[in-house]
Amino acid sequence: MAACRVNHAVAFKIRRNNMNDKKYSLRPYLLAYKWHYAIGIFVLLAVDLANLYIPQFIGEIIDGITAGKLDMAGVGGIIFKILITGLIIMAGRFGWRYFIIGASRGIEYRLRDDMFSHMETLSARYYNSHKTGDLMAYFTNDLQAVRMGTGMAVITVFDAVIMTVMVLVKMVVYVDFKLTLFAFIPLIFIAIGCYFYGIESKKRQVKRQDAFSYLSDKVQESIAGIRVVKAFAQEEEDFKQFEKACENSREKNLAVVKLRAVFGPTLDAVIGISVIVTLLAGGRMVLDGQVSIGQFVAFNSYIDMLVWPMIAAGDCINTFSQAAAAWGRIQTIFEEKPDIVDMVPPENVIENDGMAGRNADNLAEGIYDKIQIHGDIQLSHLTFAYPDGTKPVLSDVSIHVKQGEMLGILGRTGSGKSSLADLLLRVYDCENGMILLDGRPITDYPLAVLHRDISYVPQENFLFSDTLEENIAFGLEDRIADNPAILDAVKQAAKDACIHDNIMGFPDEYKTMVGERGVTLSGGQKQRSSIARALLKDSAILILDDSLSAVDTDTEEQILENLMETRQGKTTIVIAHRISTLQKADHVAVLSDGKLTEYGTPEELLELGGFYADISHKQQLESELGS
Incomplete structure (x- = not known):
């Protein structure tokens, strides 16, 4: 069998530790592109300076x-200067876009990677309380807002401040x-208005992005x-709910647009007043001979150049x-801590196993390969209640499963069977x-090792929107496209799960696309595909959580x-509601309201005459009546 994703797990853990050490600010991302910003701003400065000379x-x-002091040769010389300046501006505009916009794209890329990596470390509790559509909005709308804030906003703020200063200096x-002072006085009101506009804009942007998240979640669901x-x-009812979400998003977007609609014309009005003042005062100064016609024309051009910085x-x-509203939402993801973490460094696990004294480099290389789980499981007075619950779902459960044994678990719905599987996978933690x-x-075992050495087939089987062969090979380190030799192992696992014949009946066989969540397959086919995926992983421990409920009894018997x-x-734990699934188990544990009420071999439990025997007789009678 091909190896599990050990190398990926090592790289993932290093990345996760880096994320845990990171201060939750944009500064590290900005510093990573500091030279891009430095060069981009320098080029932008050169472009703005060149613009001043036109x-x-x-x-x-x-x-x-x-x-009458300038002949055609002199005019041609100045026109040549204008052309050279235009070429500088053209090249410079490409340059600042390449460096500054490129840096913002790089920051978006790194942020998206870090967000996804961090979210993969979060525990089940987080995903139980956060909807998929809302989380998707973080990766689309919010990240786009941050990218704009670290890209175009840097350019606009530079022009709004630096270019304004340079134009005013050139005008003076x-x-x-005096003429510059007349033109600038109305612009002071723009600065005051911008301050209050920023405060109100941020409030409305937060509400707008929350509304977008709600709408995204509604559509996804x-x-x-x-x-x-x-x-x-x-x-019809679903459409009404969608309409309400759309209306809420529309209202929040309109609130932002209305604010812009008030601010924009006000800004234009102030700029217009500045132009009128310039025309009146400047015209008088031209008539009085204080300013030449050429200077007055240039001054009006500079006034026009001030319009862009004001906008x-x-x-x-x-x-x-x-961007600030979006970053505030993104920060909530980074600030979320996983409930389940490694309790003991892997080096200590190796040392306690008597493998100390190894070279440090060798220890770091393939460190998880040196930690192995063999499959002996012991539950000692296991008691557990969910973090948000008060009543224990498991109470004083003690079971010993030796390596290589098969344990069957039987019980009514809500008796704690799946909770036991979650604890073995450390989806939740019990007392040490x-x-x-x-x-x-x-808790001594790293999570990477635990998930590598335990295969799990859940009640709700999940298949990715990919080919059947890639879904079955999901637990392997290599992909079939990169290593076609894996396909033989995939087919063998499919045969062991009794899905091979079904797959060969499909037009594209193992290359059949299963659709989102395996929608094109039946319930039994999805279950058997998931079983094949777990068998291919060939782990020391296999947990089947009611994973044979959708297959017929003959197929079930063959799979067993x-x-x-x-x-x-190797150790196998089979959770089931059907007695036929458990007949080949070495021992069967019966859970009732979270307590271990019966334990023994199938034969012993039949003789005991308890819950197991009662269910066995009822299901046997149903089978006889059905036949």
Whole structure:
């Protein structure tokens, strides 16, 4: 059998530790691209400086021609300067886009990777309380807002501040200080308005993004459950709920748009007032001979150049507000801590196993390969209640499963069977020492090792939207596309799970696409595909959580016989409601309200005349009546 994803687990753990050490701010991401920003801002500065000379050159042409001091050769020389300046501006605009926008894309890429890695470490509790659609919004709308805040917003804020200062300086130096002062006074009100606009914009952006998350979740949930919606003829009611979510999103978006609609025209009005003041004061100064016609034309061009920084001021405030709201939501993900973590460093596990004294480099390389679970399981007075519950779902359960044995678990719905499987997988934790693997507390083993050496087939089988062969090979380190030799092992596992003949009956055989969540397969086919995936992993411990409920008894018996043959020397735990599933088990544990009420071989439990015997007789009678 091919190896499990050990190397991936090592890399994942290193990445997870890095995430846990990280301060939850954008600073590390920005610093990673500090040279991109430095070069980009330098190029942007060069572009803005070059822009300042275009009005000056035009003014020199006008004054030179008006005064008769400039011939055609002189005009051609200045036009050549304008062309060179234009080429510099063109190249510079490509440069700042490449460096600054490129840096923002890189930050988005790293953030998305870190978010996904961190979310993979979070425990079941987090996903029980957060909807899929809402989480998807973090990876789309929120990340896009952060990208805009670290990209275009940097450019707009630079222009809003630096270019404004440079234009004003140029207006003072080249034209006139008094005229510049007249034009600038109305612009002060823009700065005051921008401050209050930013405060209100951030509040509305938060509500807007929350509404988008709710809408995303509603769409995702409706599409995922479309079969149920149709089966219960709830299309109209579902559409009404969708309309409410749409209306809520529309209102929150309109609130942002209305604020922009007020701020934009106000900004234009202030700029217009500045232009009127310039025309009145500047025209008088031209008539009085204080300013030349060329200088006045250049001054009006500079006023036009101030329009973009003023607009940029509003845009950057809006973008930063949206980015700040999005980053606040993203921070809540990074601040969420996993409930289940490694309790003992893997080095200590190896040392306690008598493997100390190894070279440090060798220890770090393939460290998880040196830790193995053999399959001896001991439950010692196991008592457990869910974090949000008060009543224990398991009470004082003591069972010893030796390596290579098959344990059957029987019980009514809600008796704690699946909870026991969750504890063995450390989806949840119980008190230390209640579960021992190979004589050691389960918390001594790294999670990567635990999940590598335990295969699990859940009640709700999940298949990815991929080919059958890739779904079965999911637990292996290599993909079939990279290592075609795996396909032989995949087919053998499918035969052991009694799904091979079904697969060969499909037009594309093992390359059949199963659709989202395996929607194109029947319940029994999905169960057997999941069993094949677990068998291919060939782990020391296999847990089947009611994984044969959708197959007929003949197929069930064949699968169990294959398990007995292929898993000799390995531990298997079978949770079931049907007695036929448990007849080949070495021992059967009967749970009732979380307590171990019966334990023994199938024959012993039949003689005991308890719950096991009662269920056995009833199911046998049902089988006889059915036949």
